[in-house]
Structure formats: C-alpha cells, structure tokens
Amino acid sequence: MVFEDHYGFSDSTSLTQVGNLTIEERVYKGTTIDLGSFDADVSLTLWYNGTPSGSQTPVVAEISFKYEDSNASYSRKVVNRAKTAFEAIQNLTTWTDPNSKTKTRFVYDYDTNFCD
Structure with a gap:
C-alpha cells in the first residue's frame, strides 16, 4: 500500500521493460x-x-560513500x-574514467527514443 498511498498507483501494477534494457546490479559493501x-x-x-557471465565487463561501475549525522551538525573537519x-x-x-557516465545518463543514452 505504500506506493499507492504515496503516488496513487496500485501496488499490483506490473513493471514494464523500458528501452530493451535489462540491468543486473551487484553492490559490494x-x-x-x-x-x-x-x-x-x-x-x-x-x-x-543482462545476467553477467564470468568474463563479462560491467557497463557501469560506480563507487560511492555516504555518511550521516542525525543532528545534521557536520563539522568542518x-x-x-x-x-x-x-x-x-x-x-x-x-x-576511474573522467568521461564516464552516471547510471541515469547511461539509461537515457542507451535508447535515444527512451523518453519520446
């Protein structure tokens, strides 16, 4: 009910593949x-x-870090x-690749008709 309550779409609405792209994501923490x-x-x-094979190169690799202070009182240090x-x-x-794309940019560029 969370999706329906917040956005007005039924929680049972099925997802549709967009742009003929199927991403498998692996996150290492x-x-x-x-x-x-x-x-x-x-x-x-x-x-x-798609599903990665042993020798398949990822189409996107991203390293990120996050930190949080519940009081939002981050020191200058x-x-x-x-x-x-x-x-x-x-x-x-x-x-790293200085010309790399974000995950979002990769999806939009994958199929130029994505948002037509």
Whole structure:
C-alpha cells in the first residue's frame, strides 16, 4: 500500500521493460572511510546488461560513500575529509574514467527514443 498511498498507483501494477534494457546490479559493501567524527560506508556498484557471465565487463561501475549525522551538525573537519576522500577517488586515474557516465545518463543514452 505504500506506493499507492504515496503516488496513487496500485501496488499490483506490473513493471514494464523500458528501452530493451535489462540491468543486473551487484553492490559490494563493507568498507568504511574514516572522516573523523564519522565513518562513511563505501559501496561499489556494478551494472551488467543482462545476467553477467564470468568474463563479462560491467557497463557501469560506480563507487560511492555516504555518511550521516542525525543532528545534521557536520563539522568542518568531517566535510573536508569527505571532500578529500572524494577527490582521492577521482584521482585514481588507472581506476576511474573522467568521461564516464552516471547510471541515469547511461539509461537515457542507451535508447535515444527512451523518453519520446
């Protein structure tokens, strides 16, 4: 009932494949970054077009981290360490692609008629 209550669509509405794209997502968690007062949880997300085989390369790879303070009182030290961590990840040039796409951009670019 949550979807119906919030958006007015029946919870029993079936999903329809869009753009002939079927993504299988694998998310790997369990690593943290020390930000001082908080630890940030790190995730590696891999998207595969269909069910991945042993040698298949992901179509999208994304590393992200998140941290939360229920009081929203982030210190300058925490914010600066988060920025430093983000920039350090960006600078891993053998691991990152400066021309990469976000997951959302990948979906929109996959089929140019996606939103027609």
